[in-house]
Amino acid sequence: MQQLAERTGAVLRIDLQAVRYNYRLLRHRLGSAQCGAAVKADGYGLGAEPVAKVLYQEGCRHFFVAHLEEAIALRPALPIDAHLIVMHGSPVGCESEFITHGCMPVLNSLQQIEDWAALAAQRQQRLPAIVQVDTGMARMGLSSHEIQILQSNPALCAGIDVQYVMSHLACAEDQTNPMNRQQLDTFNALRALFPGSKASLANSAGIFLGSEFHFDLARPGAALYGVAPVAGQENPLRAVAHLQGRLIQTREIPAGTGVGYGSTWRSKETSRIATIAVGYADGWLRSLSNRGVAHIAGFAAPMVGNVSMDTITLDVSNIAPVYLQPGTFVDLISATNTVDDVAAKANTIGYEILTSLGTRYYREYTDIAQAT
Numbered sequence: 476m477q478q479l480a481e482r483t484g485a486v487l488r489i490d491l492q493a494v495r496y497n498y499r500l501l502r503h504r505l506g507s508a509q510c511g512a513a514v515k516a517d518g519y520g521l522g523a524e525p526v527a528k529v530l531y532q533e534g535c536r537h538f539f540v541a542h543l544e545e546a547i548a549l550r551p552a553l554p555i556d557a558h559l560i561v562m563h564g565s566p567v568g569c570e571s572e573f574i575t576h577g578c579m580p581v582l583n584s585l586q587q588i589e590d591w592a593a594l595a596a597q598r599q600q601r602l603p604a605i606v607q608v609d610t611g612m613a614r615m616g617l618s619s620h621e622i623q624i625l626q627s628n629p630a631l632c633a634g635i636d637v638q639y640v641m642s643h644l645a646c647a648e649d650q651t652n653p654m655n656r657q658q659l660d661t662f663n664a665l666r667a668l669f670p671g672s673k674a675s676l677a678n679s680a681g682i683f684l685g686s687e688f689h690f691d692l693a694r695p696g697a698a699l700y701g702v703a704p705v706a707g708q709e710n711p712l713r714a715v716a717h718l719q720g721r722l723i724q725t726r727e728i729p730a731g732t733g734v735g736y737g738s739t740w741r742s743k744e745t746s747r748i749a750t751i752a753v754g755y756a757d758g759w760l761r762s763l764s765n766r767g768v769a770h771i772a773g774f775a776a777p778m779v780g781n782v783s784m785d786t787i788t789l790d791v792s793n794i795a796p797v798y799l800q801p802g803t804f805v806d807l808i809s810a811t812n813t814v815d816d817v818a819a820k821a822n823t824i825g826y827e828i829l830t831s832l833g834t835r836y837y838r839e840y841t842d843i844a845q846a847t
C-alpha cells in the first residue's frame with residue numbers, strides 16, 4: 476500500500492546524497508582498487524533500487540546481493556555494464572537463470588562449480604563467476620581441502636572464467652583482532668592458486684584495515700548506509716536513514732501507574748506519557764523497551780514500558796506541552812541518536828536496526844537537485 480505523507484504514522488527519510496558522499500569517501504580510501512557495493516536485503520532496508528541507481532551514477536559497477544531473486548528484481552534498474560553478483564550462488568537447478576537475467580554467481584562449493592561448469596559445457600561458452608574461498612569464517616566458500624581437489628582436477632573449472640577470487644573477513648571492525656592478519660595471509664596463499672583472477676576481500680570495515688586488504692575490488696555495505704565501520708572510533712560517514720514517528724496522544728498519570736504491556740515501567744511521580752505510532756511491527760525492536768530514547772524538538776525523552784506492535788511510549792514529563800501536540804513528529808533515528816546509538820541500546824548492531832525497518836513508513840528519498 477502506498478503511504479501518504481499526511482496520513483502516515485512515521486516518516487523514513489533516506490538521504491541519497493549521503494550515500495553518494497559515503498561512496499566517494501570509501502573510493503578515496505581505496506585508491507586504485509575498485510569500490511563495489513553490497514545492496515542485499517533491499518539495500519540494507521533502505522531501498523536497493525534507488526541506492527544502486529545513485530551508486531551507478533557515482534561510478535560503481537559491481538553490485539552484490541545475497542539471493543538470485545534480489546538480482547532479478549534489481550536487474551532492470553541498472554544498465555547492462557553493471558555487474559550483479561549473487562553471493563549465495565545459484566539455487567540448485569537455476570543456473571541458466573543467471574544467463575537469462577544477466578547476473579553472475581559466486582561459486583561457494585565444488586558442487587556449485589560443477590553445476591556452473593556443466594552449464595558452460597552445455598552452452599559451449601565460457602561463463603564468468605567469482606569463486607569464494609573460506610579463510611576463517613566457516614560460513615561460505617571452498618575449504619582449503621576443496622581447493623586442493625580443484626588444483627588436482629583443473630578440468631572441474633573448465634569453461635569457467637574466474638573473474639575474482641573472494642573471501643570475507645570475520646572480525647574486521649575490531650582492528651586489533653589478530654584474526655584479520657591470519658585471514659589476510661590465508662587469502663594471499665589461496666588466491667595464488669588462481670593466477671589469472673583478480674581478488675576481493677574487504678567489506679566496509681576491511682577498507683579501514685589498510686591497503687593490504689584492498690586488493691582489486693571492495694564490497695562495502697554498511698558504511699555506504701552510514702553505519703560506523705570501525706568499533707570505538709569516530710564515524711567518518713554520513714547518516715543516511717532518519718526516522719520520525721508521529722505523536723498520537725499524551726496523558727497525565729499519577730505516581731505508581733504502570734505503562735504498557737506487562738506494566739514493566741511504573742511512574743514514581745505524576746508523569747506525562749506520549750504515545751508514538753511506531754512499534755516492533757515497524758522494526759522498532761522490542762529489546763528497546765525501557766531503554767530507547769526519542770527526541771522532541773531537541774529534548775530527549777526516554778522510552779518507558781514495553782514496545783508494543785504499533786506504539787511506543789515516552790516519558791515526556793520534562794518537555795513543555797507546546798512541543799507535544801498530536802501530529803508532532805518525534806525523532807527516533809537522527810543525528811543525535813544514530814543507527815549505531817539505537818543499536819547499542821538494543822544490544823545489537825546497526826545492520827540489524829536498518830534491515831529491520833518496516834514497510835509501514837512513508838519513505839522519502841532526498842538527493843541533489845537534478846539539473847533540468
Ligand SMILES: *Cc1c(COP(=O)(O)O)cnc(C)c1O
Binds near residue numbers: 643
Ligand atoms: C554483507 C557482505 C558484505 C558487506 O559487508 P559490510 O560489513 O556491510 O560492509 C561484503 N561481503 C560479503 C560476503 C557479505 O556477505
